[in-house]
Amino acid sequence: MTNTDAALERSRSRLVVRTEPVDELAPLIPRADPRHPLLWMRRGEGIVGLGETLRIETSGVDRVADAAAVWTELSADADIDDRVGLPGTGLVAFGAFAFADESASTSVLIVPELVLGRRDGRAWVTRIALAERPAETDADADDDADLAGAGTEDDADAAASGSLEIPEPAPRRRVPRVTFEPGAVPPERYEAAVAEAVRRIDGGELAKVVLARELVGELHEEDGLRATIHRLAEDYPDTWVFAVDGLIGASPETLVRVDHGTVSARVLAGTTSRGAGEASDRERAVALTESAKDRAEHALAVASAVKRLEPHTARLDASPEPFTLQLPNLWHLATDLKGTLGDGSSALDLVRAVHPTAAVAGTPRRVALSVLAELEGFDRGRYAGPVGWVDGDGDGEWAIALRCAQIDVDGTVRAYAGCGIVHDSVPADELAETDMKFRPIVEAFGG
Known part of the structure; x- marks a missing residue:
């Protein structure tokens, strides 16, 4: 094993x-x-x-x-x-x-x-x-x-x-600067992949597929990782800030949480940028809730999560309507799920059951995974995979690894962002959405 x-x-x-x-x-x-x-x-x-x-x-x-x-x-x-x-x-x-x-x-x-x-x-x-x-x-x-x-x-x-002594807090250092460049998929190729995905969706092959792209940079100051994590935590306090084996990020999406027989999750799908002022910001949030495209994408993600969790629960409730989740750089449509376990599953059992969700893969899942593997052009690694912790009782908290980067042993930093593609997706708009989603990790590295 x-x-x-x-x-x-x-x-x-x-x-x-x-x-x-x-x-x-x-x-x-x-x-x-x-x-x-x-x-x-x-x-x-x-x-x-x-x-x-x-x-x-x-x-x-x-x-x-x-x-x-x-x-x-x-x-x-x-x-x-x-x-x-x-x-x-x-x-x-x-x-x-x-x-x-x-x-x-x-x-x-x-x-x-x-x-x-x-x-x-x-x-x-x-x-x-x-x-x-x-x-x-x-x-x-x-x-x-x-x-x-x-x-x-x-x-x-x-x-x-x-064994180990409790360390004293270290002085805060400056954030290390990493200059990012497009990875295996340049912007124009990403737009072409989105256009091809829309063609396949319109042809009835699938309903949704999530396509991601990567940025690549070089880290020369490992000691600065604490400063990078600190900035993520300060700028995005309502997200799960994580660092595991070189994978660091700030995810807004709870894959699954298990605590003494209760289970919960937060599903995100549907995104728009924040407005320049208070009035504009409110208008964008309202427009997101009224967007047929975003609501359809969100409904697919919620249905996928419910389908995977329901067999393991005695009861599972969902928010009656999606709500808008406010982050510093964007708005998301969100739905919370909460229920009671019915089969004694552990957090890892549920991670296995729900990953990958429609929010990061697509619908139907098997077809979407095949399409994204063909069109993306790179190995996602741990991006959009489960990240979190598990305890001795099998309880734990797991997020989807979003707004993140993987730091390799040679100092290479790979940042990731993706978008849900549906029948009325516009390639240029989806590219712009990835730029919004790159912001947290790029800025955390001094960008």
């Missing part, structure tokens, strides 16, 4: 987790690792991970299911002492999954050594260590020695009580 899974089987190791309340941890972002930030937050609250106790890597069509199976096994065997009991306490892993089954990008769940968290005015610290059980045979003992960092359970318990 995964290299991590095989190593754990050989070593018969378990995770030892200790969560304790602390007086205060604000602010969180300046405490993140500058080179390998792990972070999930909204409105100043969330979790930051430091170090790496364990990494689960998967790929292919079963990437989410494989990760969920390993995580369920690890969680069931973990020694957890959680003295806070809030979402994000106890055993947690940060995750990011590739969008496509065929993607070359690896999907990951990362268990940090140290988690710092804040929620509802309370703060906590979680320490996570890997303990090794006594070997049954000499051969097993030889295998156990291959697992770096493992010790006895008493050693792990001691480590979980005080």
Whole structure:
């Protein structure tokens, strides 16, 4: 299944987790690792991970299911002492999954050594260590020695009580400047792809397809990533701000949230720019709600989410009408879904069920995925894939990785933006919409 899974089987190791309340941890972002930030937050609250106790890597069509199976096994065997009991306490892993089954990008769940968290005015610290059980045979003992960092359970318990020190907030640095250029798909090719998609939609091949484009730049100052994340959090406080394995962004769209048997999601589809003044801004929001094109696109996305979630719920309610979600640079049509789980699914089970949504793929899903793979001309990687966290009970919060960029180990930065294409889409308008959606991440890198 995964290299991590095989190593754990050989070593018969378990995770030892200790969560304790602390007086205060604000602010969180300046405490993140500058080179390998792990972070999930909204409105100043969330979790930051430091170090790496364990990494689960998967790929292919079963990437989410494989990760969920390993995580369920690890969680069931973990020694957890959680003295806070809030979402994000106890055993947690940060995750990011590739969008496509065929993607070359690896999907990951990362268990940090140290988690710092804040929620509802309370703060906590979680320490996570890997303990090794006594070997049954000499051969097993030889295998156990291959697992770096493992010790006895008493050693792990001691480590979980005080491995990494809580870092002091680092001084804020300037935002690193990245100059972005079009990637594999230049603007004129994107417009041609939109025109071809409209032709296929009008021909009855599908109802909607989401087409994305990428911008590429070079990062020379890794220490500045905290400043980039800080700017996203300040400019877009109502979004999910995330950093997982080089993927950073500020997503307005909740893929799925599971908390003690309740499930919720936020579906976004339909977009317009903000107005120059108050009156103009109101006019744009009203026009969005009255736009037949945008409402039709939104209805397809909501129907897709309901179809995927409903089999797992005893009850699922949706907002009676789409509402306008205001962000600093644009308006979205949004619908909230909320319900009660009916089959004991975990957050990862639901991630597997709902990804990819019509909001980032299209309708019908299978046809749309084939069309976008043909017309886009590049591997999305983790863009528009699930990003978030899962805990030892299977609860968690997952967003769709939007308004984001992937920073590779060589410093290459790839930013992404896409639009839902329907029968009356205009190529030039869709290109302009991608420019609006690029704004958060481009400006966060000093653009």
